[in-house]
Amino acid sequence: MRTAEEDMTARARLREAALFCFARDGFTVPLRTIAQHAGVSVALITHHYGTKDNLRAVCDDYALSQYRDYKLLAVAQPAAVGQSLADPAEASIMTVYMLRSLLDAGPAAKRFFDQFVEQVQLIMEASFAAGLVRASVMTPERIRLMAADTMGGLLIQFATNPPADPRDFISQAFSKDRLIAQLELYRDGYFTDSPLFDQYIQTIKEWDHA
Amino acid sequence: MRTAEEDMTARARLREAALFCFARDGFTVPLRTIAQHAGVSVALITHHYGTKDNLRAVCDDYALSQYRDYKLLAVAQPAAVGQSLADPAEASIMTVYMLRSLLDAGPAAKRFFDQFVEQVQLIMEASFAAGLVRASVMTPERIRLMAADTMGGLLIQFATNPPADPRDFISQAFSKDRLIAQLELYRDGYFTDSPLFDQYIQTIKEWDHA
DNA sequence: TCCTCGGCTGTACGCATGTACAGTATCCTG
DNA sequence: CAGGATACTGTACATGCGTACAGCCGAGGA
Numbered sequence A, B: 001m002r003t004a005e006e007d008m009t010a011r012a013r014l015r016e017a018a019l020f021c022f023a024r025d026g027f028t029v030p031l032r033t034i035a036q037h038a039g040v041s042v043a044l045i046t047h048h049y050g051t052k053d054n055l056r057a058v059c060d061d062y063a064l065s066q067y068r069d070y071k072l073l074a075v076a077q078p079a080a081v082g083q084s085l086a087d088p089a090e091a092s093i094m095t096v097y098m099l100r101s102l103l104d105a106g107p108a109a110k111r112f113f114d115q116f117v118e119q120v121q122l123i124m125e126a127s128f129a130a131g132l133v134r135a136s137v138m139t140p141e142r143i144r145l146m147a148a149d150t151m152g153g154l155l156i157q158f159a160t161n162p163p164a165d166p167r168d169f170i171s172q173a174f175s176k177d178r179l180i181a182q183l184e185l186y187r188d189g190y191f192t193d194s195p196l197f198d199q200y201i202q203t204i205k206e207w208d209h210a
Numbered sequence C: 001t002c003c004t005c006g007g008c009t010g011t012a013c014g015c016a017t018g019t020a021c022a023g024t025a026t027c028c029t030g
Numbered sequence D: 001c002a003g004g005a006t007a008c009t010g011t012a013c014a015t016g017c018g019t020a021c022a023g024c025c026g027a028g029g030a
Helices: A010-025 A031-038 A042-049 A052-069 A078-082 A088-104 A107-129 A140-160 A166-173 A176-188 A195-205 B010-025 B031-038 B042-049 B052-069 B078-082 B088-104 B107-129 B140-160 B166-173 B176-188 B195-205
Strands: none
Touching: A010 A031, A010 A042, A010 A052, A010 A088, A010 A166, A031 A042, A042 A052, A052 A088, A052 A107, A088 A107, A088 A140, A088 A166, A088 B088, A088 B140, A107 A140, A107 B140, A140 A166, A140 B088, A140 B107, A140 B140, A140 B176, A176 B140, A176 B195, A195 B176, B010 B031, B010 B042, B010 B052, B010 B088, B010 B166, B031 B042, B042 B052, B052 B088, B052 B107, B088 B107, B088 B140, B088 B166, B107 B140, B140 B166
């Protein structure tokens, strides 16, 4: 009986303001900006959360828990893209917050990415059960690799074209054409079946035997 | 008659120190740290380069020009991985510097990534001419998509596991197993040929007709 | 009514950082 | 050998930041 009724207090509004500002400006955003965006004083932040690092840790945990509900990043799960989310704007903010954490290259980056891999794993298992996915891909290393490629593509998209408002990112990044192109690439692969190609791989495999 | 003979002066050593520190610590690294690493005073930096932004711009240009020589990031070009580079340590620093620029999500990110796309384009054209690559991939959008995935995977690798020394990144990131997994994924694709899958794509294509 | 406690604020301090400035040594040139 | 430019340094200043601290105010119980 704490989070439920207290969730509309200034404490919660402060956390939301922090999430938004972190997503929009990165983690170097001054506490003063966050306070101003929430319409309170700076001292109230330290009163509720103590230190800035702690505020960020709270945001991390919140984003991580929210992420379990929102099925974002539906590149690998096209069926989920169609269904409307509860609040697309907030979902977009959470996504950008996650990308910001990755861009920060700190400990939080590993946490978020590991959780993403976990979700990809679940999706892939379901897809494999449905006969959609090749058996050869169903190893932990390859699933992790695929997760890195997918999330990384999103990261590049964000880094090379950061939106002014984090709420606009999802609708901007997940264009229909991009989604189709990604899926068709994942279906057909890039390379042809070629002896030259297999020769490449063989060369690499015999690397240290030379 | 400037860069050639002056290239071993303190001015050049300063630029190298900046490159290294930017790669190791990110662009928030203090000028004092760079100066200390170069064994000179802070004032000398401003004397030679004026402002910190200008120093970074010089580093950007230098890294960009160096990048044309080093054929780094050879995920898409396995044949080039085998041949030893002139200076693996420096090549690794340049790579990490590039990744740092992308993590910074500034204007430089777009410059570096566009140049990377350009190189991927060339490699893909050569590979296509050799019969290695499917014709369906040879559109600007898909090449850009593939470049985003490839570079993004590297970005994730870096962000979730940043090396203490930027000189160690390449040998650490481009493991043989990882390379093989990536290539085989690119060859075989992720998905099976399935009517369910085609149905997904069809659904997406008819998106706005509903 | 009084009093206490928690939400909330304004001010101020300490610290890190980029940059400007005055000054010194060293080298090149006439 | 001058003398001026150039490499280089130490110091100091302005700024922006996180955080500590003392105090105000309003609600809620004794």
